[in-house]
Amino acid sequence: MTTAAISRSDFWLRFSHSKNAVIGAIIVTIVTLAAIFAPVLAPQDPGKVSILFTWEPPGDRYTLGADALGRDVLSRLVWGARVSLLVAFSVLSITLVIGVTLGMIAAWSRGWPDSLIMRTVDVVFAFPEVIIALLIAAVLGPGTLTVIVALSMVWWPGIARMTRSLVLSLREELFVEAAVACGTPPWKIMWKHFLPNIISPLIVRASIGVGFIIMAEATLSFLGIGVQEPMPTWGGMIRDGLPELRSDPHLALAASASLGITMIGFNLLGDGLRDVLDPKGAR
Amino acid sequence: MPGYIARRIGGLLFIWFVAVLISFAALQFVPGDPILVLLSDQSGDAALEARLRADYGLDRSLPLQFIDYIGSIADGSFGLSYRFAGREVIEIIEGGMWITPLLAITALVIAVPLGVFLGIAAATRAGQLADTAIILLLVCGISIPNFALATTLVWLLSIKAGLLPVAGWGSFSQMILPVVVLTVPPVAYIARLTRSYMLEVFEKDYIRTARAKGVRDRLVVWRHALRNTLVPLLTSIGIIFGGLLSGSFVVETIFNIPGLGRIAIESIFARDYPVTMSVVLLFTVFYSLINLAVDLSYALIDPRIRLQGQSA
């Protein structure tokens, strides 16, 4: 593993020298803080309906305007960050656990467990993700859980495949053979030798993945199977705001901008991390 | 080689079968019985309901229904649509069947060279301002949701400027906007991949060898480096194609293109399961065929792979 050869102090030094990583990290931190402190930061109750102020443009009453039910857009954005990140992090955790476990098992065992896992991966890959999501949404009914389950279904094979290929090359490393020679049992080899050595490419992938998951949630919302009311989500806000793009652009714009900037943040962070963690990076 | 292809095709048949099985099974759990959808307001009428169930063979056991469906695939009709009384599924999907892959492949054919070009432009300027600018542009490219991009483009180019038709299918001008919207994310993705693969290849010993021979910088990049990045790039073509197929759902809806993506959404919402299953199967078929093509084309690009396929 080439990525393995970076010390901790070097990491921060390289990190601070990578424009992408720093800008990305700043954006991600802001969004994450907004999500965590949504209850404090949101100026109003995001569900508060004010039928007399529907589509109120940005101004004193509502900093970023109000939506079709007169709810405060800024508050909904902040709470929306919460939902987006909740979905993203849940999906990531689930897919990482499943994907990494199965990927490691596949690579370690070779033989039939490998075939079984990789054929399953092939099948899932061959299903367009929207169809998977639609099917799951149809089964579970639309909602946060659906989005999480659907996106997890879509995402784990990628992680499993990546883990498998990383581990396949790792298991040729001498230190793995050394561990076997020392009498280390397989589960411990996976846990102590494989995992720490694949974690950084996984982190890179995860950080880029977060952006895509947030976007995927938005797309599912657009197709009507995303996270449901009363939970505000960016995707839902964009969907609701798009028809009114000309008469009242503030809703769609605010949500699109938040989504876009967050995507940019995670992507830059991921790209930056890739450069930072690659010892033969551009610099 | 023929043995290899036979084995691959066997694998494909298996995947297709599993795809049908999974979609069939999944649809059993979907709330919103197709018959209830047909009945709509009349869903209190038990006699009518029973009659309809019998008409569509839904009163039979699940294994029998599944066998029926497989049989209908074999005879090419793909079963009867629930939504369109008396119509075979093939009639409903045959119009859209080629539209979605056509769109996806067109987008791919544009995206790959463009993305590679941008990626190389960034890689050869690694660390410079131009590199940062290109990366930023690319990240923006993937960060704009396709439905937002589509809406904006329609407003600017079709309504304001009147240059292109808003929607529909059939003429070349109607293809432009959907293809552009579909192309943006893969361009960005391919460019970023190309950039990182290029940077990796630039470190390779054979690049140094080429320079030591006195080969011009431009040739070093385009001749010696590029071809070595194509193999890993090809690997991601499958994923990109999958993304394009998924993208077709939104793009076909917004641009009102009667392709498989729109048919899929309509049929799922209308609980027209035979159509849904057939569309799922077709998507799976397209996707796995592209992957097969990709695998076969490795050998064209990288001679090492050809030898492994033959002698080993």
Add this chain to the structure above:
Amino acid sequence: ADLRTTIPADPAMVDPITYSELVAGDVMGNIYESLTGLDAEGNVVPMLAESWEPLEGNLGFRFNLRQGVKFHSGREFGAKDVKYTFEQLLTPGMKGGLGARYLDVIVGAEAVKDGSAAELEGITIVDDHTIEIAFTKPDVLFPVYPIYIMDAGIVDEHGPDWASKVSAGTGPFTFASWNLGQSVELDAFADYWGGAPAIDGVDFLVVPDANTAMSMYEAGEIDLLYAPPTLNRRILTDEALADETLRVPAAQIRYLGMNENVYEPFKDINVRMAVCMSIDKEAMIEGLFSGAALPLNGQVTEGVAGYNPVLEPIPYDPEAAKALLAEAGYPDGEGLPPVKLSTTEPNKNEHIYYASQFQEVLNMPVEVEIVERATHIKAMNGGEVPFFAWGWSAGYPDALYFLSQVWYGPSPYNRSRWQDDEFDALIEQAFETVDNAERYKLYNAAEKILIDDYGTCPLTVRMQVALVKPGVEGVSLSPFRFLPFGDVTIQ
């Protein structure tokens, strides 16, 4: 030139026998005609029947059919076609659609339905253009029922899948082609009895996405747009579109269903009153519907025969509502068990508003639940849904459509299970009362019982919004969607 407009989906069918849904109706209304039709105000006017009179004891009608009407095939329209159509609708295996349910009162309908007879016993062809239809019980509204009459010869001539090839109606347009997923195209019928249309045909483009349809209208790719409610705000706030906008209230009631069998507190009239009084309809119409609605006071809409214009609105009065709730034993909502306000995705915002009002004004523990449409309808039909707002569109322009289907005890569509014997008796009596004025009195009496009992909260009447390009004349938007486009001209 062709008139270009959109439909939100492919029609499920284009034949008059299985005809059973809205989009198909939009298309087929231009191809097929019924015994009677509507004018722009929603009044019943003679179409294929020039006149009709009840048979003895109100047990049937004699129709004098219009002379000189030609089918698209060129054949003359006559009594045999009416009989043929009715029999086809009832024959098992033909999957008779909407039209079939109006025919149950005809003598011998049961026998045809269960396959024991091929011909309808109750129909007598008096001569080529006179037909008598006998009933088992009085149904004074029979002439109003919209049943598309088809060309009796067509099936023999073209086989069972004739509908996708030829057209079998008498309307101003003939079916030309149906390009699945793209469009349905109609051609003008030169021999139309009402005079050949001025336009060459009608193109119905299949455009599921409302925003796309709107963009197409703006870009001039279509001439006419029947706007779904999601576009209302965009259209009504755009001054540039003001001259192109048509606004006509729909013949559709919207009510709040409170099923006391499922949610105990609704048994108390005070609770029902409190609920009704906590909705601010005026504010909702402005804020949520951008003005594209009217408040509804009773359970019959304007433009439908039997409408009562003098009903008092239920006031928006939060204080009174609170007081009523306290009187019912739930001061400040205390003691109210939680309840779900169920609906489908498109009606989400409206329900969120109601729920927010109930929570705010009454402190009622309400939660909005979004359900898949068919499941929701099944549950409502089954009387399982405690609390919902739903609509009901008139299938023919008579108040009885609403009253007998939504509130009449035995009706399968009595979704909130409100029941009152006196009301039911009035409805039954109305079916036998030929005299219109007499009958309308019965309607008003029944409606008053319903309203006074707060068996429902009348909500709003949806405003239909349509856009017509300048230069397109003669489009009429009735309370029942567009009238056929036979009189349309395009410059």
Add this chain to the structure above:
Amino acid sequence: MALLEVDGMSVTFKGLRGSIEVLRDVSFVVEPGEVVALVGESGSGKSVTSLAIMGLLGKAGALSSGVIRFEDTDLASLPPATRRDIRGRDLAMIFQEPGTCLNPVYRVGFQIAEALVEHGLCDGAEAERRAISLMERVGIPAASERFRDYPHQFSGGMKQRIMIAMALACNPRLLIADEPTTALDVTIQAQILNLILDLQRERSMATLLITHDMGVVAQMADRVVVMYAGEVVETATAQQLFTAPAHPYTRLLLRSIPTARVKQDALPLIDGTTPPATDFPQGCRFHPRCPLATRECAETKPDLTSVATCQAARCLRLDLPAEALEEAMAI
């Protein structure tokens, strides 16, 4: 006139923590037709020296002082295009890893002919003909068939032969060979080294042979340049180096090589390790490991001083008798 003259060359690399001087004041000459060996342990700067001569240091590295004269042209001052033209034609290079130095996706024939075409020396068909004869010359059987094969179809030794054919394609005046045989088996290594010697004589080409293997030096070199920690510590003829090494490092190094010729019971040890470029010691860079080091060695930078004709060393204690080292180590 020297073919190549490196004079006072220093090379720095830009890193995250500032610049690192990897080479300092490196000077040596290569006369036409001779084999000069550049030896030293890993990290001593051998490869950087060769890359600096080739002008292939990349973006991060730069010549911070000194001149590199090739046939009296100052290479560093040439415009990039001219420099590129010399590279590959007059100055050729082969590398350590034959496996990774050939482009895996092009036929070997093409890769050999490429330099000829690039430098405009002949057209495609002629280049192909010459490539085949080169392949024959370096001892690849059935060259006219194997011409169309890909690198992975050759063994390591054959790949290195192809690399040599590639480097020789334009008849260079100077061949730089950076550890050309380290990756190969002993028997194959011997074949390749003999081949290089033959070709070098045949074409009266000068060779700068980079290696860390004193055995290879003994078999090949006319003159030797010993590097330690980015500096040249000794230059000498091969004869002088093996019979009378001057610098303590050279002396220790020669003796710590286990030989298969005789049975040894113990190896003299040089304590410690080569310092990394970020952390070169003050004064004499070898002093922390040198048994002869004094305080002065830790403070004063020694210069390269002449000890005999053609022999110079960078040490402050050259005046000590040869036995002094033995005595110092015995303690």
Add this chain to the structure above:
Amino acid sequence: MTALLQLSGVSKTFRVGAAGRQTDLRAVRDVSLDVHPGETLAVVGESGCGKTTLGRVMLRLTPPSAGTLRFDGVDITNIDAKARRELARDMQIVFQDPYSALNPRMKVADIIAEPLVNLGMSRAQVRERVARVMETVRLPIAFADRYPHAFSGGQRQRIGIARALAVEPRLIVCDEAVSALDVSVQAQILTLLKQIRADTGVALVFISHNLGVVRFLAHRVAVMYLGSVVEVADSEALFTAPRHPYTAALLDAIPEPDLSMRGKRRVIEGDIPSPLDPPPGCAFHRRCPLAGDICRKEPPPLEAKAAGHEAACHFAETELP
């Protein structure tokens, strides 16, 4: 003297190639060797001749395809995974590449402790033992908390040796343990190994292609060519009077740091044959100066040519030119 490790007729065959078109690759062919307690047996040969594979078989990291393997008299040819893990108590390995043999994500102390932890030792015992072996290999105890990347190649190799020594094994296989090191560091490690051997009496199987190193360290040497052992002898006998022409060629090919040898080397022709497609008869015959007709047909058996000196050559008696 009973053998500590005894290999008889051991072969190792790999199936290589894509499914359906597989061929056998015989990496190790019919090898019989003994390793005695406290002795150092060197295995030499060129790249790909099967040295590493043989080492892995000895440690039972991979089961042999044929033949039997005894450790301390016990047959360990077909033991299960758990029993194999138990073997780590007695047998350890040191690898060539000090960079990839250490997990970059583990601290030095954890790396050295790994075999001890696997044996279920208590934490205190482990700590104490780690400290002791670090001292043995002369690594300052302060390094215990660092990660491998902070060390030079020689230091890393010491960590690897410490790991192998920690359990106090009776046999250590050193697979090219010094090949990647600089000459000066190589000398340090060789000296260290020699010292450890003297102090602990551990037996070493020392795999190398560097004959100089082998001569310095080994008691006995086995020469491998294309999977087979072609000559086994005491170190001195082998270096002074090689019996197999391949051994002789190997000795000749070594570039000695000795000007007097210049130009006097005899270089054998030809490439090393591929193990996928071995020549018939004696595997060396295509490169052998002595080869006769019999060599093309019959593989020569490994037989004693002198006391303790075995060679596999039809012409081993012939005086080498």
